[in-house]
Amino acid sequence: MRTSERVVVIGGTGFIGTPLVQALISGGHLVTVVGRHERPVPLGARFIVGEVADSRRMMEVIRGATLVYHLGTGGGKSWTDFIRDFIEGTRNVAEACLHAGVRRVIYASSIAAVYLGRASTIMDATPTDDKPNLRSLYSRGKIAAEAELHRLRLERKLPFVILRPGVVLGKGGILEHSGVGQWPADTRCIGWGSGTNPLPLVLVDDVVDALLLAATAAEAEGRAFNIVGDVCLTAREYVALCARVSFRDYRFYPRRLAYLQTIEIAKWALKALARKPENPFPSYRDLKSRSFRSTFDNAEAKRILGWKPTADVGVLIDTAMKIHIKPIAPGDLRRLALEQ
Numbered sequence: 188m189r190t191s192e193r194v195v196v197i198g199g200t201g202f203i204g205t206p207l208v209q210a211l212i213s214g215g216h217l218v219t220v221v222g223r224h225e226r227p228v229p230l231g232a233r234f235i236v237g238e239v240a241d242s243r244r245m246m247e248v249i250r251g252a253t254l255v256y257h258l259g260t261g262g263g264k265s266w267t268d269f270i271r272d273f274i275e276g277t278r279n280v281a282e283a284c285l286h287a288g289v290r291r292v293i294y295a296s297s298i299a300a301v302y303l304g305r306a307s308t309i310m311d312a313t314p315t316d317d318k319p320n321l322r323s324l325y326s327r328g329k330i331a332a333e334a335e336l337h338r339l340r341l342e343r344k345l346p347f348v349i350l351r352p353g354v355v356l357g358k359g360g361i362l363e364h365s366g367v368g369q370w371p372a373d374t375r376c377i378g379w380g381s382g383t384n385p386l387p388l389v390l391v392d393d394v395v396d397a398l399l400l401a402a403t404a405a406e407a408e409g410r411a412f413n414i415v416g417d418v419c420l421t422a423r424e425y426v427a428l429c430a431r432v433s434f435r436d437y438r439f440y441p442r443r444l445a446y447l448q449t450i451e452i453a454k455w456a457l458k459a460l461a462r463k464p465e466n467p468f469p470s471y472r473d474l475k476s477r478s479f480r481s482t483f484d485n486a487e488a489k490r491i492l493g494w495k496p497t498a499d500v501g502v503l504i505d506t507a508m509k510i511h512i513k514p515i516a517p518g519d520l521r522r523l524a525l526e527q
Contacts, residue, residue: 195219195249197239197280198258200226202359203295203352206395207256208232214399221248221259239276242283249283254402255292264465266324273328274335281339281347289346291408293401294336296351298387298413298483300329304475311412311487321472333411340409348401349411352394353387353483356507360391362429366477367422374429374437380478381441382422387483389416390506393496400492412488417498432504433512444474 199208199220211218212231220228221237228234237244239259249255257280261272277294284292301309302316316322319330339345354366363370367386369377397414401407420428423439430437451469458466488494497503 191215191217192253193217193219193251194254194256195221195252196256196258197221197237198260198295199232199256200228200234201258201260203355203391203394203398204256204258205229205359206391207258207398210395210399219248219252239279240271242279245279245283246286249280249287249289252284252287252289255280255284255289256295256398257292258295262325262328266327266467269324269328269331273332277332278335278339281336281345285339285343285345291346291348291402293348293350293398294332295398296329296333296349296411297326298351298353298415299323299326299476300333300351301413301481302472302476303387303479303481304472304477305480307481309413309481309483311410311485313413316472316476318472321470322476323470323473324467326473326476346408348404348407348409350394350397350401351411351413352397353389353413353415355389355391355394356503357391358506358510360507362508362511367425368439374435376422376426376437376439377447378422378439378441379447379474380444382426382439384479385419385421385482386425386479387413387415388418388420388425388503389414390497390503392506393494396496397488397492397494400494404492406491410487410491412492412494413483413485414488414494414496415483415485416496418500418503420500420503428500428504429508432508434515435512444471444478448474 194211194216196204196208198204200222208218208220209229212229218232220232220234223238235248237248262269300315301313315330315333319327333349336347354364363373367376368379393416394414426437426439448471455469
């Protein structure tokens with residue numbers, strides 16, 4: 188990355204944004220963090236209140252920047268909320284970047300924008316789901332936001348890079364991640380299916396590395412990359428590893444997708460009878476995608492970005508599991524029981 192760039196990070200106080208901002212400051216860059224509400228930021232950065240839905244505000248905060256990271260999310264209970272924050276918000280950021288003449292805008296999308304419900308290999312060049320109306324509001328919003336960036340590149344040569352992180356783990360995140368399954372209790376995981384498919388896990392530090400590399404990789408412009416690490420654990424293996432590391436009774440319960448969908452339809456019907464507003468019919472296509480039947484090939488991300496995610500499960504244990512686990516004292520009955 189160029190020396191002392193003026194960098195704007197939208198959504199820079201979140202799980203991924205916080206270590207990204209720290210890395211940018213350590214690299215000697217002038218960092219402005221933008222968010223909806225005032226939040227503390229690391230020494231060396233400044234914070235500005237602003238919403239992506241406010242086009243004028245985006246023009247103001249991006250003016251003078253040379254590089255912009257758009258990590259903002261938003262959304263709500265209705266598709267109107269997602270149009271405002273994901274589609275119009277992304278358009279506002281992109282328009283401000285074009286007006287300011289930034290050299291690159293990097294957008295944090297999600298692997299949720301791709302359909303993962305069939306046995307296939309997902310490449311970085313694999314397009315987003317071609318049936319967005321059958322997906323959740325979040326997935327649909329990410330798909331539409333990516334389409335908006337591509338449109339602006341075609342029409343006005345917007346210099347963007349899209350990164351799609353997988354199931355992100357690490358400091359600032361959570362151990363009981365919804366990408367693994369539903370967690371009705373902190374040691375009980377209900378799987379999205381059998382739990383035998385590899386999870387698209389990635390450490391937050393590796394995501395930050397990819398974001399930094401995306402700022403300068405010459406061949407990256409105008410492309411999307413799936414940011415999925417090289418530690419391949421199934422949901423069953425992940426939960427078993429949580430039990431081994433924590434000395435707690437973590438258990439995994441597989442559930443058929445049809446059964447889970449039946450439960451979601453029942454919840455939907457009860458809300459419909461109660462005339463609850465904003466009650467979309469549950470997406471079975473989205474549920475199938477959560478089962479992660481597809482696998483990822485990240486050869487292009489590694490070649491073009493120069494990205495080297497960790498392949499060591501021991502590093503994942505140290506940086507994504509142990510940091511969330513309260514130590515159990517020697518002699519504790521739970522430790523004795525699980526060690527037998």
